[in-house]
Amino acid sequence: MDKKIVLIGLLTVCIFSILSMTASAADNIEWVEKKDGAKLYWGETINVDGYDVKAEDFNEEGMVFVSISKDGEKLKTSPLTAGLEFEYNDEIKVYAQKVDPNYEVITKDGKEFKTGKWNPYAELDILLRGKPGFDIDVETKKDTYDSKLTGDSRIDVTINVKNDGEAKAQNVVLTVDTAGLEVLNGKTKYTYTKILKDETIEPISLTLKASTPWEDTDYNISVKTTCEDIRGKKYEHTGYKIIKIEKKWDLIVSKNFIKERHMGENVPVSVTVRNRGLCDINNIVLKDSIVSNMHLQKDATLEKTFSLKAGETAEDVFKYTLVPERPGEYTFPKTVAAFTLSNGQSEQVESDNSEKITIYGPYIEITKSVDRQQLNSGDKLTVTVTAKNTGNVDASVTVTDTVPSEAKLISGETSFKQVLESNGGSKTITYIMQMNKEGEIKIPPCKANFLDLDKYSGEVYSESPVVNVGKIITLEGSSPQPEGSTSSNEEKDETSDPSTGGTEEDYEDTPGFGFFLAVAGILMGTGFIMKKKA
Structure with missing residues (x-):
């Protein structure tokens, strides 16, 4: 009997403890609160985070029957009057602020009556x-x-954690994944019995060792x-920070030059190569080209092969002088270095070509043309x-042209x-000359001398136009010669060679030929007199 009493007492204590723990939880x-005073008429439903809450029915005593469903399954139904609440599985709670039958009211003879509606x-x-x-x-x-x-070489990491949820967290475990980086100081795992809502834990600090990768x-x-x-439901949250660690090798190719020059001034250029990495680089093939x-x-070699130890610099691998040919803004071509790293990885680096050089000065172009070639x-x-100046500096220009000896x-x-x-800026002149000799005549080039305020000077020449000056020969019986002709077939000696014949007027206009005609006339006259005396 005593044993039964003891057992009953123990059972009572256990049941009471379980009920107390449940009540405490x-x-x-x-x-x-997700919805405050949501108004539901008979048969209406509202969805809150996946739960469907429906006003199933009402009675005249101000009571509503409310159901809770999820995924089409009805979980619980309970009657409520104003001021009462019910919950399901400690997951969702419904509280009735007001239940109104909302009868239709009519007034008759000064009195209000409720209808059946x-x-x-x-x-x-x-x-x-x-x-x-x-x-x-x-x-x-x-x-x-x-x-x-x-x-x-050291990466200091700080981790801040705050419970910004809606309830306290229990049995919290925090772990840090360092992505394979070595931990020099600190821990990667922490545990907490609980972290209350809105609570921030003490900052976590750890130090990592930076790696030395072959690539960024x-x-x-x-x-x-x-x-x-x-209720023992588990949750998981994450945070992260992505950092970049740059590669352990680095080759820098630098091309140095003066950024502004004037025509007539040379441009010195030098190329330097620096190995600022942690490893040696052998058999570097460096190539350059001219802007x-x-x-x-003067001639220079623009390709070399050499090696550099870690931290070593090669000064003036290339050193040469350029002569500008015309003014303008120019971008130097990149100097390229090709090599293979000790891990077998082939690489190529280039100099920076973002900087430009500006050459100042005039650039005079002169053209000469004729209105016909025949x-x-x-x-x-x-x-x-x-004459035209396509440069970027004004210039004083003197143009001198020459009339050929075959014309006036x-x-x-x-x-x-x-x-x-x-x-x-440009200037054009036009002149007219008369051609007095037959044949293919090459017109002399025109010359232009120029000088700017920086005393840069020079001279340029135009091209030499070529014209063909021919003589019209009219055959017997053909139409008369055009106006301006000085001879015809009828006036010619039959024994004369038409390919070499010409009028006296033609030769007189040709330098030297007037003198030869006069001498020939004197000789012919003397011969005629001597013949007559004989």
Whole structure:
């Protein structure tokens, strides 16, 4: 009998303890209001975080029957009057603020009467069990670390964690994934019995050792927390920080030159190569090329092979002088270094070509043209000469043209002196000359001398136009000669060679031929007198 009493007592204590723990757990639940006074009429439903809350039915005593469903399954139904609540599995709670049958009211003879018509509704508060959540912030002093720098060999990491959820977290485990980086100081795992809502834990610090990769590499330093809520449901949260660690090798090719020069001034160029990495680089093949509109002052080799130890610099691998050919802004071509690293990795680096060089000065272009290439002896020929400055500096230009010996100037000017402005300033002259000799005549080139304010000077020449001066020969019986002709077939000696014949007027206009005709006339006259005396 005594044993039965003891057993009954123990059983009673256990049951009481279980009920107390359940009640205590229920009391400690942190409810979060999701809907305040949601108005539901008869048969209406509202969805809150996956739960469907429906006003199933009403009665005349101000009671509403509310159901809770999820994924089409009805979980619980309960009657509520204003001020009452019910919950399901410590997950969701419904509280009735107001239940109104909402009868239709009519007034008759000054008195109000309720009809049999009604449209009941309930105003409900809907609450869900709060869930823990974590804001995890991972910080480092820098986003990018250079493995070649001593100061970047250590990576200091700070981790800040706050429970920004809706309830406390229990049995919290925090782990740090360093992405394979060695831990020099600190821990990668922490445990906490609980972290209350809105609580921030003490900052976590650890120091990592920077790696020395062959290529620029991203490392994801991540932090994960696992925890439980008051009902034992598990949660997981993460935070991370991505950092970059730059490669352990680095070859820098630098091309040095003066950024501004004037025409007539040379441009010295030098190329330096520096190995600022942690490993030696052997058999570096360096190649360079010449910028457009310049040429080497003297021959130079623009390809070399050499090696550099870690931290070593090769000064003036290339050193040469360029002569500008015309003004303008130019971008130097890249100097290219090709090599193979000790791990078998082939690489190529180039110099920076973002900097430009500006060459100042005039650039005079002169053109000479004729209005036709075929004409007759005695015809007029129009010559046009244009000088143009396409450079970026004004210049004083003197243009001098020459009339060929086979012609004489009829009208116009053959020279001028004028300041031609930069970027297209020009001057054109036109003159007319008469061609007095047959054949293919090469017109002499026109010359232009120029000088700018920096005393840069020079001379340029135009091309030499070629014209063909022919003589019209009229056969017997053909139409008369055109106006301006000085001879015809009828006037010619039958024994004369038409290919070499010419009128006296033609030869008189040709330098030297008037003298020869006079001498020939004297000799012929003397011969005739001597013959008559005989």
